[in-house]
Amino acid sequence: MNKGALKKFFKNFWFIVWKDESFKGWVFSIIFLLIVIKFIFFPVLNFASGTSLPLVIVESCSMYHEGNIFSNFDNWWEVHDLKYFQEKIIKTKFLNFPFKNGLNKGDILFVIGIKPEKVKIGDVIIFNAGEKNPIIHRVMTIQNENGTYFFSTMGDNNNGQLFIEKKINQNQLVGRPLANIVPYFGWVKLILFENSKSSEERGFCTGNLN
Structure with a gap:
């Protein structure tokens, strides 16, 4: 040519x-x-x-705080303080954690890769746990066993830990959310798959009051 x-x-x-x-x-x-x-x-x-999933949509309510971006942290903490007390995490410490007001279903997160040794207690991480989608939860504990890091996490809106998040190998890490870049906009995609989910997983989020 x-x-x-x-x-x-x-x-x-x-x-x-x-x-x-x-x-x-x-x-x-x-x-x-x-x-x-x-x-x-x-x-x-x-x-x-530095990660294979730089943009992630929050697909569950496990990190939800009642009221979401308009949530009252003090009210939320009164409901959930006991489970964090058991993890030796006090209110003033939690206030300095990233995403202290949680994440809502449909939020679109910008994610960066993170080295295991850089993860801190209170960070929100994304990890593979053999489920359909990666899990987005907050780090509760960190252990270093002969140079290999293991983490345990918990969802802000959950009563306790899932079995699959009690000992997360560093190789399961996908990344760490850096910012909630577009709240709610992920619903454009999620709405297409809502009917295929169980009744407990469908719809908008509500706070766990237990």
Whole structure:
């Protein structure tokens, strides 16, 4: 292909993708954007964030606080203080934890990779536990056994720990949420799969008052 033909090709391509308002133009634009997102945007984001899951949607209510972004921390703590007392975590310590007001179902999180030795008690981590989706919970304890780190976690809205989160190997780590970049917007995807979930998992979150 000579220089003139190549220039004409790119000119026509640019017109179809960005300026053609016909149905064909819209189809080409959507296909082009999907290709860019899949093969350029996400690979670059994966590399920059240091994790295979740089964007994660919160799919459960296990980290929910009553009222979510408008929650009253003091009221929430009165309900949940006992379970943290058992873990030797007091209120003033929890106030300095990341995401101290929890996370809501549908929140979209920006995630970065993290080295096991950099994880701290109170951090929210994402880890694989052999389930369909990774789990997003808060670190309760950290152990170093002959150079290998093990973590235990608990959901802010759960009564206690799940069996699968009592001893998490460092190799199960996916990353650590850095920011809740788009609250609730993940519902655009979640709503498509709500009917396939159990009745306990469906719908909006409510605070655990037990």
